[in-house]
Structure formats: C-alpha cells, structure tokens
Amino acid sequence: MNPTIVIVDYGAGNLRSVEKAFEHLGYPAMVSGEPETLLNAEGVILPGVGSSGSAMAALEKRGLVEPLIEKANSGTPFFGVCLGLQLLMSGSDEDSRPCLGLFPGWVRRIPPQLKVPHMGWNQVHIKQEHPVFSGVDTGSYFYFVHSYYTDPADDTLIVGTTDYGIDFCSVLASENLIATQFHPEKSGEVGLKLYENFVRMVMLKEASG
C-alpha cells in the first residue's frame, strides 16, 4: 500500500485545489482534520489562506497543534503552503497568538509602499539544493498571493528567495520540513513538479524505514 499523505483540514482555506493537484499526479492525498489520522500520516501537507490568528485558533480547537508539532519533529515529510509556511514560524505581526514555532523567526507585514497583497507570478531564486526542488531551475516562476512574509532567524535554512522590492524568503526548509510562500497547486507544471518530488520524498522515507 502506498504511504498516506494527509492534507490538514482545519476548516480554513480552500483545500480542494491542493487535493486536485495530488489527484492529477495519480497519487491521491487524504483530506482530514482528525488528530489520529494526522498522527498516522506518512506525509503531511499544511495548506492555508486567511489570517494566522484564526488559523491557529482553528488548529487549537481541533486539537491539531500537538500532532502537527509531533509529526514535524518525528521526521515525517511535511510541506507547508502559503499561510502554512507562516504558521511554522514563532509568531506573526498579524496576530498576538504564537504560531507553531517549528522555525525560529517572525512573520512581517509587506511594507506599505508596495502593493499589498503581493499577487501574481514571481521568480524563486534557489539558494541551496533540496529534494523537493530537484529538476527545478532557479528563476522559475510561481504564483504568489500574500500580505505577510517570513523573516527566519536562521538564514542557512533559506532554500529560495523572491524579489518584490524587498528580497524575502519564499522557500524555507530543514531536514523533513519544507514550506513555500507561493502556491504550487496554482503554479502550473513547475508547481506540480514540487508536489511530485514531495511524493517521491515520502516514498523514499518509507522505503528506507
């Protein structure tokens, strides 16, 4: 049986496009908001749109905060998307509620002299290799829509950066954890490639026990 990838459903955001992307790849993922299901997952996708405060409140309400931290720390391949990147940080300008704290660093508002949200296709400049970016050229375009950006405390974890007047971290990773500020499921072929690589990462991890 194939290892199970769970798309975490906490009642916020549109999970359908992420789900469709995995269906399209021929590797259906399971959408679930059950802590038990999450704990048994062999791969985790944390999607999200909306605000960090309400997302954290929803995760807490469903008892998903501890299971998410446990999965991230146990070596399970874990992919955060958009708000799902921001939620991995220590905290955010957007809300006083702390985030998951899996990456030290802060989420900041895009400066007001720039158009907010940062919306559209922008380039990712790859700073270091990562299995999820295998076969992806530096300078590839991905679809962004966000009003806040992450400012990680540890620069060595930055896998990709993007220039929007400010140069910000658009891909952050450590070991089993990877997160992107853009939406792979809205970024055409190159976006789907990242999910395909993630599936491979999950299968390799399982095969190696």
Place this chain on the structure above:
Amino acid sequence: MLTKRIIPCLDVKDGRVVKGVKFRDHRDAGDPVALAEFYDSEGADELVFYDITASSENRDIILDVVSRAAEKLFIPLTVGGGLRSVEDMNRMLKAGADKISINTAAVQNPELIGMGAEAFGSQCIVLGMDARRVTPGDLRWEVYTHTGANGGRVTGIDAIEWAIKAVRLGVGEIVVNSIDADGTKEGYDLELLRAISDSVSVPVVASGGAGTLDHMYKAVVNGHADAVLAASIFHFGEHSISEVKRFLADRDVPVRMVEP
C-alpha cells in the same frame, strides 16, 4: 521580479462560451473548460469565467463548469457574475474557484465585501468595477451597475472613492472596466486606470478596450495596471497570449514566458 499578468476572460452562458471563437485544431470551441485549457497551455497567467446566464434554473451549470475546470487547470481561476451572498461565494470556491468577483452586489450591499473577506480572506474577493466618464474629457468617472443589460444603471458613485472604500472594506484586487472603451478596440481608458491604481494599495486589472498589443503595453506602463484582462482579442485569434508576452518582454515589461 513580479510579472504583469495576462488574463483571458470567458463569458459563459448556460455553460457555453458566448463570444465567437476561432481556433484551429480545437475540439470544442464552445466548451469553457477546453478553451481554458488551451489558454493555460499558451501561457495565460490566470483565467476569468464571467457567468452571464440569465435564467435562474440554469444558474448552477456554472458550478459544474468550474468544478471541471479545477480538475484540469493549475493556475488561478476567478469567477464572477450573479454572486449575491457569502453562500454563493462559498459554493463557487468549493467548486474550485480561487477568487470571486463581485460588482452590482457589492454596490448594493457593500457589507458583502467585508463578509466575504472575513470568511475567505481578502485575496479571494475581487471588486469588478464598471465606470464611465461623467463628461468626455473630464477626469471624473461614475460607477455603473447591471451592465449586462441595456448599458447599465448609473449610481452617482465616484469611481475613485468607491475603489478606496472597497479596499478599506476588504477587496484584494480591483478589475477596472471602462464602459466608454469596452468593445471599441481603441484601447483601455488609461486615465481611469492610472487614477484608480495610484489611489489604492491593491493590484489593479485593466479591462475593456484592448484592440492591439500596444494597448496592453500602455495599460501597464501608462495606466499603471498590474494585469490586463481581455476577451475578444484572444477569442477571435487576432493575437495569442504568447504574442502579447513577447511584445511586452521586448519592451522590458516583466512577464512569465512559457515554453510551447
């Protein structure tokens, strides 16, 4: 660097593309999903479905169209036309739309913007604005509603003030459609575009009047638009999306080039 977006808009009625379409090698020129796939392969940065279905019994057809499109398309899809409530928006997003465009309903009930933004996030809520100059040559524009029929209804609302208010209420993007320019193929209303774009913090999409590649160039350079939306210029096969992008790239406008 953030690129300027090229967005084809499909008018859909009872589940079929309305405006005439001329394509070689095209299986079904009237099927919005087939056409959307074609535009995606050509390098469209986003797509818009605008539902102009009149009869209420056929209103759910668009949900099926959006759902089918979402299985094939992995670029952002905006859906507009006839959405009046948060529940309408919710059903459309569940079907697979990424953004919702509201126009008449937002003018009649501005709270709808805030309720939509609260429920789904500002990035989901697009204000579609139809505006017309009060008098020719004058730098004042008024908002129109119900533009689907008989030229629409004048509201007396100033377009710039409405744009500013809508952003404050929570829209994440504004599509500015000039009624004066729409259908003329003589170019976007650049003064209107610039006036709105320079007054708000959110991205602005130019709509109405594109007839040449140069019109699109002027919309971003002179009109300060972040994206250009067009219908007939693409549907009638006059210009392909890749042609538009090459034209812009040759003039140092950042665009996302897609290998054929």
